[in-house]
Amino acid sequence: MDSLETRAMPRPAEGDIARLTDTYFNRTRATVGRFGDQAVTYAVFMRRPVVAAPRLALDWITAVSVARQSPVEIEQLFPEGKWVGAGEPLFYLTGSFYNLVDLETLYLQKLGAACVAAYNASAMCMDLPKVAFLAFDARHCTGSDMAELMAYAASVGSARAKRKVGAVGFVGNATDATAHYFGRERGLGTMPHALIGYAGSTVRAAEMYAETFPGEPMTVLVDYFGQEITDSLAVARHFPDLVASGQLSLRLDTPGGRYAEGLDPTASYAVLERHVPDATRGYRSESELRDLIGPGVSAAAIWHLRETLDAAGFGQVKIVVSSGFGPAKCKVMAVARAPIDVVGTGSYLPEDWHETYATADIVEYNGVRRVKVGREFLHRR
Numbered sequence: 001m002d003s004l005e006t007r008a009m010p011r012p013a014e015g016d017i018a019r020l021t022d023t024y025f026n027r028t029r030a031t032v033g034r035f036g037d038q039a040v041t042y043a044v045f046m047r048r049p050v051v052a053a054p055r056l057a058l059d060w061i062t063a064v065s066v067a068r069q070s071p072v073e074i075e076q077l078f079p080e081g082k083w084v085g086a087g088e089p090l091f092y093l094t095g096s097f098y099n100l101v102d103l104e105t106l107y108l109q110k111l112g113a114a115c116v117a118a119y120n121a122s123a124m125c126m127d128l129p130k131v132a133f134l135a136f137d138a139r140h141c142t143g144s145d146m147a148e149l150m151a152y153a154a155s156v157g158s159a160r161a162k163r164k165v166g167a168v169g170f171v172g173n174a175t176d177a178t179a180h181y182f183g184r185e186r187g188l189g190t191m192p193h194a195l196i197g198y199a200g201s202t203v204r205a206a207e208m209y210a211e212t213f214p215g216e217p218m219t220v221l222v223d224y225f226g227q228e229i230t231d232s233l234a235v236a237r238h239f240p241d242l243v244a245s246g247q248l249s250l251r252l253d254t255p256g257g258r259y260a261e262g263l264d265p266t267a268s269y270a271v272l273e274r275h276v277p278d279a280t281r282g283y284r285s286e287s288e289l290r291d292l293i294g295p296g297v298s299a300a301a302i303w304h305l306r307e308t309l310d311a312a313g314f315g316q317v318k319i320v321v322s323s324g325f326g327p328a329k330c331k332v333m334a335v336a337r338a339p340i341d342v343v344g345t346g347s348y349l350p351e352d353w354h355e356t357y358a359t360a361d362i363v364e365y366n367g368v369r370r371v372k373v374g375r376e377f378l379h380r381r
Contacts, residue, residue: 010060011145012106014067021105032098040097041364042104043089043371043378048355050115051122052078053156054090056149057110061093061103070099081122081160084115089378093360104360112358113146113350114153120348121157124330125167128340133158134188135173136322137346144177150349151178157348158182189219193253196224202231203238210239217247219320219342223254228261228301229308236314249318249342252305256296256323260304268293268300272336275303279336291332297323299336306339320344326351 012020032038058074065072072095078084090111093100125133135154141147151173158169172188173179179187191209199205206220218239222231232250242248254260259268272279272293279299280292293300302321309317318341325333326347333340350356363371363378371378 010056010063014064017064017102017106021102025102025104029098029102032101037096037098038366039094040100040362040366041380042093042100042360043363043375044091044093044108044111044358044360045087045089045378046084046112046115046358048086048116049119050084051118051157051160052080052082052084052090053114053118053153054111055080055156056114056152057107058091060110061107064103065095065099068099070096072100081118081156081163083119087377090115092363092380094364097362097365108358108360110149112356113353114149114156115358116350116356117150117153117348118157118160120327120350121154121170122160122164123157123327124325124343124345124348125158125161125169126165127327127330127334128343129161129165129167131340132168132342133170134342134344135170135178135182135346135348136344137349138173138175138178140346140349147175148178150346151175151181154348155181191219191221193221193224196221201225202227203234206235206238210242217249218242219249219251221251221253223252223260226258226261228252228254228305230261232305232309232317233312233314236309236312236317243314243316246316246318248316249320250305250309251320251322251344252297252301253322254296254301256294259295260297260301263298263301263304265293267304268298271300271304271307275307276336282335287328288332291329292336297321297325299333299338302333302338302340303336318342 018026061072072093075092078090084090135151137150138147141150154170161167162169170182172182172184174189175187179185191205196202196205199208202222202224209218220235222228236243239248291298302319305319320342321340322344324347325343325345361371361375361378369379
C-alpha cells in the first residue's frame with residue numbers, strides 16, 4: 001500500500017480547494033477569519049451500516065493540514081475494514097475552524113461511496129469465499145478519482161472477508177493505476193468483445209492474443225456469437241497445452257436479452273435439478289429466480305458450461321463470469337453452489353447513491369459541547 005511519504009499530495013491540491021468546495025463553507029471561512037478562530041471538533045458519520053474505508057479521506061485531510069501548517073487531531077473510532085452501524089461516528093476531527101470548514105465537501109466525497117462499496121465488496125466475497133474476484137469498476141466510474149476510491153474500497157471489503165471467513169477475495173483489478181491496492185504492479189485482463197469482432201471468430205481472437213502475449217494465462221470471452229458451448233469447446237481443443245497447465249479460462253458474459261447456447265427455461269431448470277436440486281425449491285423472488293434459471297449469466301448457464309467442459313475432458317479449464325455480479329446475485333450464486341472460479345465485477349459500486357451520503361457536524365466549539373438539535377447522539381461518550 002502506498003503512503004503519504006511515497007506519493008504526491010492526494011488530490012485536490014490545497015490551492016484548488018476554494019473552487020471545488022461548497023460556497024457557504026468558503027463564506028463561513030471568511031467570516032471566521034474576520035471575527036476570530038476557534039478550535040472545533042467534527043463528528044463524521046454515515047446514515048446506513050457500512051464498512052469503514054476512511055483512509056483516502058483521512059490521508060487527504062492530513063496532507064492539507066500539513067500544507068496549511070495547521071495541525072489536526074483525528075480520533076478514528078473504527079479501524080479500516082470494521083463494520084460500522086448507522087449514525088455511529090467513524091471519526092472525530094479536531095482543529096482550527098478556519099482551516100477545517102472548507103474541507104468538508106471534499107473529504108465527504110472521499111468517504112461515503114468508499115464505505116458503501118467496501119460493505120458490498122465484503123458481502124460478495126463472504127458469500128462466495130472460494131471464488132476469486134477481479135475489480136472491473138473503472139469503466140463504470142465518473143473519473144480517475146472515483147476509480148481510485150472504488151478500487152480502494154474493494155481492497156478493504158476483500159481484506160475484511162479474508163479475515164472473517166478466509167475468503168479468496170479480490171485478487172486484482174483492471175487498471176495499472178490502482179493495481180497497488182491489490183498488491184500488484186499491473187492490472188489484469190485479456191480481451192474485450194471488440195477483439196473477437198475484429199478477429200471474426202472466437203478461436204482466431206484467442207490465437208491473436210496468444211501470439212501477442214506468448215506464455216501468459218488466457219481468458220477468452222465465449223458469448224460474442226451466441227455460441228457459448230460451441231466456442232468454449234473449440235477454444236479448449238485448440239489450446240491443449242494451456243488446458244493441461246490450467247492457464248486457460250473461459251469468460252461468460254451472455255447479455256440478459258437471451259439464454260446461453262443450449263438453454264431455455266425448461267433446460268435451465270433441468271441442469272440445476274441435476275446438480276443443485278434444492279436451489280429452486282425454496283421461496284425465490286423474481287430477480288432471484290432470474291439469476292438462477294433466467295437469460296444471461298445465470299447459475300444454470302454456469303453449471304451448463306461446467307458440465308459440458310467436464311464431459312469433454314476439460315476439467316482444468318476455469319470459468320470466469322461477469323455481468324451484474326453484485327451482492328444480490330452473488331448470494332444467489334452461493335445458494336446454487338455455482339462452479340465459478342473468478343468473478344469480474346464492477347457491481348459492488350453503490351446502487352443507491354443516496355446511501356453514500358456521509359455527513360459531518362461540529363459537536364464541540366473550544367471544548368464546549370454544542371450540536372444542532374437532533375444530533376446529540378454524535379457527542380463523545
